[in-house]
Structure formats: structure tokens, C-alpha cells
Amino acid sequence: MSEPESCLQEKVRGGTKMNPGDLFGHIGSIVGSLMFIWAMFKQFFPYQVVNQIEKHSQRLVTYVYPYIQITFHEFTGERLMRSEAYSAIENYLSSKASTQAKRLKGDIGKNNQSLVLSMDDHEEVSDEFNGVKLWWASGKHISKAQSTVSFHHPMSDERRYYKLTFHKRNRDVILGTYLNYVMKEGKAIKVKNRQRKLYTNSGSYWSHVVFEHPATFQTLAMDPEEKEMIIDDLITFSKSGGFYARIGRAWKRGYLLYGPPGTGKSTMIAAMANLLGYDLYDLELTAVKDNTELRKLLIETSSKSIIVIEDIDCSLDLTGQRRKKKEKEEKEQEQEKNHTGQNQQGMQEKDVKSSQVTLSGLLNFIDGLWSACAGERLIVFTTNYVEKLDPALVRKGRMDLHIELSYCGFEAFKLLAKNYLNIDAHHLFGTISELLKEIKITPAEVAEHLMPKSASGDAEIYLKSLIQALELTKMQEKVEHGPHWTEN
Numbered sequence: 001m002s003e004p005e006s007c008l009q010e011k012v013r014g015g016t017k018m019n020p021g022d023l024f025g026h027i028g029s030i031v032g033s034l035m036f037i038w039a040m041f042k043q044f045f046p047y048q049v050v051n052q053i054e055k056h057s058q059r060l061v062t063y064v065y066p067y068i069q070i071t072f073h074e075f076t077g078e079r080l081m082r083s084e085a086y087s088a089i090e091n092y093l094s095s096k097a098s099t100q101a102k103r104l105k106g107d108i109g110k111n112n113q114s115l116v117l118s119m120d121d122h123e124e125v126s127d128e129f130n131g132v133k134l135w136w137a138s139g140k141h142i143s144k145a146q147s148t149v150s151f152h153h154p155m156s157d158e159r160r161y162y163k164l165t166f167h168k169r170n171r172d173v174i175l176g177t178y179l180n181y182v183m184k185e186g187k188a189i190k191v192k193n194r195q196r197k198l199y200t201n202s203g204s205y206w207s208h209v210v211f212e213h214p215a216t217f218q219t220l221a222m223d224p225e226e227k228e229m230i231i232d233d234l235i236t237f238s239k240s241g242g243f244y245a246r247i248g249r250a251w252k253r254g255y256l257l258y259g260p261p262g263t264g265k266s267t268m269i270a271a272m273a274n275l276l277g278y279d280l281y282d283l284e285l286t287a288v289k290d291n292t293e294l295r296k297l298l299i300e301t302s303s304k305s306i307i308v309i310e311d312i313d314c315s316l317d318l319t320g321q322r323r324k325k326k327e328k329e330e331k332e333q334e335q336e337k338n339h340t341g342q343n344q345q346g347m348q349e350k351d352v353k354s355s356q357v358t359l360s361g362l363l364n365f366i367d368g369l370w371s372a373c374a375g376e377r378l379i380v381f382t383t384n385y386v387e388k389l390d391p392a393l394v395r396k397g398r399m400d401l402h403i404e405l406s407y408c409g410f411e412a413f414k415l416l417a418k419n420y421l422n423i424d425a426h427h428l429f430g431t432i433s434e435l436l437k438e439i440k441i442t443p444a445e446v447a448e449h450l451m452p453k454s455a456s457g458d459a460e461i462y463l464k465s466l467i468q469a470l471e472l473t474k475m476q477e478k479v480e481h482g483p484h485w486t487e488n
Ligand SMILES: Nc1ncnc2c1ncn2[C@@H]1O[C@H](COP(=O)(O)OP(=O)(O)OP(=O)(O)O)[C@@H](O)[C@H]1O
Pocket: 219, 220, 221, 222, 259, 260, 261, 262, 263, 264, 265, 266, 267, 268, 383, 384, 405, 443, 444, 445, 447
């Protein structure tokens, strides 16, 4: 059975099922079917005729037609801005269109990789929500006034819309929850499909590149339970907009990632961005001139983003004095050279050497920013030395979750072996498990040993190389602790 036929029959069935024995139900279904056929064929009639027929039939239909229709136009307002609701519906319907509609439109998505399909004009798809059946139809108006003058831009006078049809007895469900659901889902799909960016600051300006880091939580080697807990925490956060609004708190969450170099802190941040589909702002504090500049940078960050300050201990010291002041001054002098001639820099460069970002500036600005800006933001600090940080910076409420990334345990090793060598088990695993209990080695070092060096490389070679390295470290430790070990 063809798709329009099946939709029509669903409509007729829907009418009788919803209101058995009700004459209006039948009439309404028939009128619904006629309207659907009309929607398919009206494009072949002149615009004036269509307009007149629709005007008069509308009045008649409202008497007998038990369905309610809502239209969502693509462009709204005097300045004809593209409607957010329309684009959310378009995204929401894209998956339904690809399974139900017979005529589809295809385009390259914003991430420039995947093909995005949407329903073509005058198509219809059905949807179901909490047991309620409803229909979406796409259509377009061709403006009469513009069609005569828009010779050079034949598409510019087309106004597309989506029309939602549902039985009037479901009014509460549709208006109360369904439409909110569609908006939310549609926006979520948009976020998932959009091209994400990695922003870095040079002085008070953000510049960005496309963010395409392949790290995911699946490939991140760490304790599986802790990993689950972090994923849960992130997903709960990203879905809690309503909760944060209800309790009157800004929608933000702070993470402190700490651990030795090479344990996966930066990798985890990339995985977080990939999981949530957020942009990344990598804030280089040592390149920020003062608190004002810092505030400006943070206010410019967009919603759904992760603001990262790596090695926070190297950027600020406990009194707020810059540890890397000298380096900063050198950097700024260089910038000064580069920007000579750009008059907008002139003002800022005047007091370059006297100003600096302080710890209290950072704290104030974080707290202040969150209450001023809408939308969700994560802030992530990383450090190799958690004990060196000022308690004010890492107190609860500011940094909600402290995550330790540590040396490679056996579970983490197994995941690396799976990722790098595609093996779940091996007779050398037992030896490695024992060695990992005694020897501290970072996931980065393990990964280095497991990295295939030739196309035909045997897993055993790489595992043996890892065992050798572990045994060597063990020997070295023995030598270092020699006197204690040999005393007895
Ligand atoms: N837990 C891990 N799981 C998977 N790969 C890891 C892990 N830790 C490190 N690696 C690998 O080691 C490399 C270095 O890790 P990463 O840059 O994330 O470490 P880091 O903790 O940020 O170190 P630093 O403190 O020096 O910034 C990564 O490119 C990644 O391939």
C-alpha cells in the first residue's frame, strides 16, 4: 500500500476508533481525507483559485471537522526571521520522514559529513504520542505579490510551513506536553548534528577551529564504575535545565580533573564534549591580561559549552600572583608587535604590564557569570597537583565533582588492549595484571607500548614489550630502594 493511502486510511480508522458511532467522527475523517487530497493537488491550481477555495471551505469545515490544525511558518515576524519552532520541527521530523515519507529532500548537514534528509513539500507523516495519533504535513505558500517581481530569485517568495493535525479531544495533550516535547527533541537533534568548535583565546579574543577529536568515553581507560558515574552525572546535568530553573540556580557544573601527566585528563574533556555535543573553550589564563578581559571572554562563551582551564595550578598561585608573569609579559610584548596598527588594541595595551588576573577575580567572575548567562555550561579545571590548589577554588558548589585520573589498573589496561589490539583475553594478561598491582604506569605509557608498529603486528609482541617495560621499572625501583630490600 502506498504511503499516502496508508496515511489516509489511518486517518479514517483514527476517526472511527476515537469516536465510534459518532457521525461527526466519520464526516470529519472524510473531510480530513479530502483536505489531504486537496493539499496534494492544490499546487496545480492558480494561486487566486486556491486562496478563494481555502477561504470558503475553511468556514464549512470548522462546523463538521473534529480536527484541530496548527501551522508553523518557516519565517516569522516583520523581519522574517527563520522560526526556531519551524527548524526544531524540521529536525524532529527528519527521522520520521526518512522512514515514512515517499518524497524526501536531501542536503549535506552542518557538520559537512552526513546527508540530512527532510520531507519534501506536500508530504505527510504520522506520529504517535502517549497513545494519541497525529499528523504532520509540509507545505508551501507562493506569495502572489512577490512572484511577479522575484524573477531573479525564483525561490525567495516561497514560504514553507508545517501543519499539525490532531483530534480536538487531544487538545490538552498536544498543547500541554506534545509540542514541548517536539521542541526539545528537535533542538537536541540539532545540537547533535551541528558542527562543534574548539575555541582558544589569544589575549581577549576567541578564535576557533572545527572540533573533531575522536575521544569517547568508550575508548577512555579508567575504572568502569567511576566512568559510568561520570557519564550519568554529565547526562543528568545536560537534562536538568528545568530543575536548575526551579531551584533558582544557574545551570552550570564544575569538574576538577586531577592526576599525574598522561592519565587522560585532556582526553576525558574531549570525551565529555563528544558525549554532550558541546563546544569547547580552552581558556589560556596566562594570556589573559586582567580580570576585565577575563570577564569579557567568559561572557562571550556560548551556551552548551565546556570552559576548560588546564593546569590551573600553573596559571594562578595561591595569592593570585601570576607565576608565569614573566612569560606572560613576553607573550604580550609579542602580541603588541603583532597588533601594531590595529587601533582597537590600543586602549588595552596601555596598561598591559600593570594588570593581571587574580584568584579572587577568577572566582568572582565564575560565580557572577553563571548567574548572568542563560544556558548550560560546564567548567573544567585540570591539575597535576590537587593539593596545591586554593580551597576556595575547589570548594563544593564551585567544583561539584572532583575526579581523580590515576595510574593504569588492570581494568583500564584491558580496555586499552581491546582498543589498540582488539583482544579481550590473552595468556599474558595474568602477568600484566600482577605487575600493574606493583608498578605505577600511566595509560599514556601503556598506550605507547600497545600502539601497533606494523600492519601484521602480533598482539603478543606488544604485550611482551609492555611486560618488559614494567619489569624494567620494577628493577629500577628495587635498585633505588636497594638498601631496604637487601637488609634482611
Ligand atoms: N585513560 C586513558 N584512556 C585512553 N587513553 C589515554 C588515557 N590516558 C592517556 N591516554 C592516551 O595518552 C595520551 C595523553 O593523555 P592526556 O593528554 O589525556 O593526558 P593528561 O592527563 O591530560 O596529561 P597532562 O597532565 O600532561 O595534560 C592521549 O592522547 C591518549 O591517547
